Amino acid sequence: MEKLYKDLVVSVEKIEGYCPVFTAGQSFLLKEGYKLVADIPVCFHALQSISPYYVALSRGIKPEELGLAGPEGDAFVQCLDPHQITGGGTVIFRIKMA
Numbered sequence: 074m075e076k077l078y079k080d081l082v083v084s085v086e087k088i089e090g091y092c093p094v095f096t097a098g099q100s101f102l103l104k105e106g107y108k109l110v111a112d113i114p115v116c117f118h119a120l121q122s123i124s125p126y127y128v129a130l131s132r133g134i135k136p137e138e139l140g141l142a143g144p145e146g147d148a149f150v151q152c153l154d155p156h157q158i159t160g161g162g163t164v165i166f167r168i169k170m171a
Contacts, residue, residue: 078106078131080171083123086149090162095119102171106131118152119164126150130168143167 084100094116101111106128109115126139126148136148143149148168154161 076105078128079133080104081127081131081168082171083119084167084169085164086167087165088162089165090154090156090160092116092152092154092162092164095164103127103131116152116164118154119166122150122152123166123168126168130170136168141168 081103082100083103085095085097088095088097094114099113101109101113101115103123104110109120126141129139130136130148136142136146139148141148141150150166150168152164152166154163156163
């Protein structure tokens with residue numbers, strides 16, 4: 074039986090401001106469309122920015138169709154921290170098939 078969901082790699086592409094959780098280059102996995110696999114702490118702001126899209130992306134919907142495509146075709150989302158006001162940081166994530 075073929076799996077309906079593909080694994081996704083979520084990587085930290087860029088940080089603007091200060092993020093107390095992530096550093097650039099870190100990544101975690103969304104396995105089989107719903108299992109979070111991580112050797113690092115994962116911030117809830119990150120999950121909230123990814124959650125509207127991970128099912129569609131893991132089912133093979135192209136990032137362009139969701140309005141998330143970057144120049145190389147991978148999906149990009151940004152965490153929800155309004156860092157200019159909070160003094161925190163916002164993280165830009167790249168999401169691609171594993």
